[in-house]
């Protein structure tokens with residue numbers, strides 16, 4: 269008997285749970301096709317984390333890196349550069365791109381697909397976009413459940429990337445263990461910094477597009493803005509939020525960026 273059917277007790281719901289039960293052991297073995305199918309099922313049926321945990325047990329703990337920032341700053345380029353860096357370290361990498369608006373745009377994420385396309389044939393990289401239903405809390409639930417399945421699939425690193433910034437992206441970042449805010453000069457700098465709720469959630473700030481003028485100035489502005497609030501406390505230890513500069517299109521600064529992300533990760537352990 270498959271449990272956890274409370275929210276989906278019609279016949280297609282039952283079928284889905286039977287399918288999930290079949291996919292879980294495959295996911296545990298790192299089967300990406302099974303993972304993709306299971307992600308679709310939990311998304312379509314709006315299956316919650318607690319339903320999954322009650323049925324299949326807890327997932328192991330894998331730190332999730334969240335990447336957010338205004339449209340066009342280079343989040344996907346950064347994700348791509350990080351994937352390349354992590355693959356060179358022989359890590360298996362899982363990426364979920366969350367697009368709350370893609371219900372409207374058809375979930376194409378075309379730009380992201382193009383930027384990440386070089387990784388699509390790599391069997392140790394899994395990239396998936398998650399378009400969520402409009403229901404309140406649906407996005408959050410979908411994230412939790414997607415993260416659960418990703419954690420079971422044996423990735424060394426999991427990246428959660430959002431499209432744009434807004435309240436729903438701030439909510440998405442609550443599911444991340446380390447939050448990386450990407451910014452770029454000349455894109456309404458003051459506005460990027462002032463975005464309510466967005467700067468506060470950052471653990472690391474990355475000024476991309478250093479090839480353009482103004483990156484240093486933007487970094488200094490961010491540092492000033494950070495200095496206005498007290499440093500974060502992680503497991504009783506102080507975390508001075510770093511501001512890095514780089515050029516992700518040419519992967520310049522990616523090793524430094526990953527090293528800071530790893531430092532933050534270690535602090536949490």
Ligand SMILES: Nc1nc2c(ncn2[C@@H]2O[C@H](COP(=O)(O)OP(=O)(O)OP(=O)(O)O)[C@@H](O)[C@H]2O)c(=O)[nH]1
Pocket residue numbers: 337338339340341342343344345346379380383430431432476477478479480514515516517518
């Ligand atoms: N000059 C310059 N351009 C860059 C750099 N990194 C990315 N870009 C360009 O910036 C544009 C946006 O990059 P994306 O990675 O798609 O940005 P994004 O934040 O994912 O954008 P959305 O998903 O639309 O919010 C693309 O044309 C990139 O080629 C960089 O280091 N320098």
Ligand SMILES: [Mg+2]
Pocket residue numbers: 343344345379380430431
């Ligand atoms: Mg993008």
